[in-house]
Amino acid sequence: MNIIEQQLWDYIDGNLNETQRKNIEEKIETDVSVKLQYEELLSLNIAFSEMELDEPSMSFTRNVMENVALQPAPVSLKTKVDSRIIFSISAFFVLSILAILGYILYNTTFSMPDFSKYFAININVDKILTPTSIYIFFGIDLVLGLIFMDYIFRKRLVNKA
Amino acid sequence: MKQELTDLELIQNVLTGETGQYALLVKRHQRFVFTLALRFAKNREDAEEIAQDCFIKAYKALGTFKHTAKFSTWLYTITYTTAMTFLRKKRLDTSSISDEATFLQLENHTSAFNANVYERQNSHAFLHEAITQLTPDDAAIITMFYKAEQSLEEIGTALNMEPNTIKVKLHRARQRLKEKLQYLLKDEVKELL
Numbered sequence: 001m002n003i004i005e006q007q008l009w010d011y012i013d014g015n016l017n018e019t020q021r022k023n024i025e026e027k028i029e030t031d032v033s034v035k036l037q038y039e040e041l042l043s044l045n046i047a048f049s050e051m052e053l054d055e056p057s058m059s060f061t062r063n064v065m066e067n068v069a070l071q072p073a074p075v076s077l078k079t080k081v082d083s084r085i086i087f088s089i090s091a092f093f094v095l096s097i098l099a100i101l102g103y104i105l106y107n108t109t110f111s112m113p114d115f116s117k118y119f120a121i122n123i124n125v126d127k128i129l130t131p132t133s134i135y136i137f138f139g140i141d142l143v144l145g146l147i148f149m150d151y152i153f154r155k156r157l158v159n160k161a
Numbered sequence: 162m163k164q165e166l167t168d169l170e171l172i173q174n175v176l177t178g179e180t181g182q183y184a185l186l187v188k189r190h191q192r193f194v195f196t197l198a199l200r201f202a203k204n205r206e207d208a209e210e211i212a213q214d215c216f217i218k219a220y221k222a223l224g225t226f227k228h229t230a231k232f233s234t235w236l237y238t239i240t241y242t243t244a245m246t247f248l249r250k251k252r253l254d255t256s257s258i259s260d261e262a263t264f265l266q267l268e269n270h271t272s273a274f275n276a277n278v279y280e281r282q283n284s285h286a287f288l289h290e291a292i293t294q295l296t297p298d299d300a301a302i303i304t305m306f307y308k309a310e311q312s313l314e315e316i317g318t319a320l321n322m323e324p325n326t327i328k329v330k331l332h333r334a335r336q337r338l339k340e341k342l343q344y345l346l347k348d349e350v351k352e353l354l
Contacts, residue, residue, distance in 0.1 A: 009332055044338075048288070048307045049307045051285065051289070051304075053195075054199050055192060056208075060212070061191060064191075065183070065187070067213065068180070068183055068216075074176060074221065075224050
């Protein structure tokens with residue numbers, strides 16, 4: 001298919017932007033061969049949209065409904081999973097965890113341990129916090145931020161579509 | 162006058178137990194689903210089997226239908242996959258649009274009815290004849306675009322293709338249909354259209 005024919009189909013389908021539309025309209029007005037081609041495609045377009053659909057047999061709907069009657073009635077997925085069941089299960093687990101925690105806390109005697117025995121670490125912060133490490137830290141943060149923003153924008157585009 | 166229920170209202174009614182209302186959905190879409198099936202199966206018996214199977218599958222899966230797309234688009238997706246499964250089972254040649262060999266093979270098919278084609282006066286018959294000679298993909302895209310009021314995006318969803326691919330395929334399908342019509346009608350194409 002040549003380019004002008006493709007443009008003409010796009011024009012007929014309404015898929016061109018304002019500039020492209022004006023360009024093709026100008027071509028149709030000035031070029032006789034383009035005008036003839038446009039008229040031919042327009043006629044074809046009308047013929048295509050007037051094509052007739054085929055009719056199935058008279059008993060089609062009846063046959064479908066007879067088969068459908070043998071199937072279990074469809075139920076919306078929302079009603080299939082009753083939300084009360086989900087809430088009951090989650091409530092059971094939350095209460096169980098709280099009960100166990102309560103029991104443990106009730107049976108525990110608190111005393112503060114001597115941390116100095118275990119943590120005798122001598123950290124030189126100046127060695128770790130060099131300008132390079134700070135740049136690396138911010139660089140990673142920036143990349144993660146960009147990935148997150150890309151994810152948000154993609155999600156918005158999908159939702160709009 | 163009682164207002165006709167929309168597809169979504171009918172689906173809602175079926176899902177709440179009024180299963181008889183599914184017949185209204187079938188009646189509303191059966192012609193198009195059958196025509197689409199016929200584009201793949203090429204004979205009425207097989208097309209009717211595909212179309213029936215499609216409506217039964219749609220009924221069974223009605224609970225999973227998300228209202229993000231049109232019911233018709235969802236139904237045509239089922240029709241397409243059902244037709245493909247059916248054809249695979251029957252081991253019929255369902256070469257894609259890019260398969261030129263199929264295109265040429267179909268071209269030869271025209272000579273079989275060329276002798277009596279001129280006796281037909283109805284332009285719809287010529288168009289129908291030309292469509293039957295297209296590849297299943299071509300015929301389905303043309304039918305969905307012109308008769309099902311489906312956008313390129315919706316056709317893409319139904320046929321599991323990108324909208325841009327559908328656009329290119331649609332252009333090529335129209336070109337081929339034009340050639341077929343010109344071949345069938347020789348110089349009469351303009352007068353007929």
